[in-house]
């Protein structure tokens with residue numbers, strides 16, 4: 001008897017764009033669509049837009065389920081977006097309930113960092129690991145944890161907010177309103193800000209590198225200048241890696257992972273980042289943890305949220 005193919009739609013709901021794709025059970029994208037979120041301001045309007053996209057990409061095929069990655073605080077047990085970052089007017093939106101009523105198939109909702117972590121675990125750089133810590137260094141720091149092959153959610157699905165672990169209470173103010181969180185020391189934004197502060201008193205080629213294409217300075221330019229032995233950039237990256245490693249070492253002690261997967265813009269720095277990050281993290285962990293984990297760059301690119309959302313149903 002021929003096996004019936006199982007189709008899943010993955011959705012990545014962003015503040016500016018909604019991406020939807022139809023996946024087969026091997027994780028292959030069969031059809032995809034991208035729409036602006038703007039124009040649909042209320043939650044009901046956004047949900048209607050997503051339902052239209054699901055119907056369009058699935059082209060009448062029966063679905064096993066719909067996996068949805070949402071920004072902000074998400075209660076995955078009940079499928080409720082409690083507070084949507086970058087989605088104004090989103091407060092306690094029962095996404096799962098609304099969409100299941102309309103579609104008649106199971107809908108699973110996770111926050112975008114957890115979706116990305118799950119995507120890397122099932123289909124990317126976390127494949128084959130049993131315990132994985134996923135950390136994305138970009139505007140902020142996002143994280144998702146897989147323990148014994150399961151996504152760690154916690155009571156309200158808020159587990160794994162490593163970016164807001166306070167590593168120095170005397171540090172600067174964080175977007176969360178508290179002081180000295182890991183992300184004010186080690187995110188891409190933190191690297192840029194540290195470089196800008198250093199450049200107030202010392203010249204650096206970071207400015208020229210950004211000016212070549214008329215870009216605003218980002219952490220990427222700091223890494224580029226570091227590759228050219230710019231003293232300011234070398235110092236800033238060295239300090240940033242110190243802080244990145246410090247937070248990763250805390251995660252190693254907390255979760256005892258066999259693999260750490262690094263995503264986000266900063267992870268594109270490749271050899272300018274990884275060897276030093278591994279060395280420093282090993283230095284910061286207690287003896288029994290040394291040599292028990294690897295640190296790898298993420299394998300999936302912009303589709304990681306979509307892939308992870310769909311993989312909530314297709315786990316092999």
Ligand SMILES: [Zn+2]
Pocket residue numbers: 163164174175176177178181
């Ligand atoms: Zn914070």
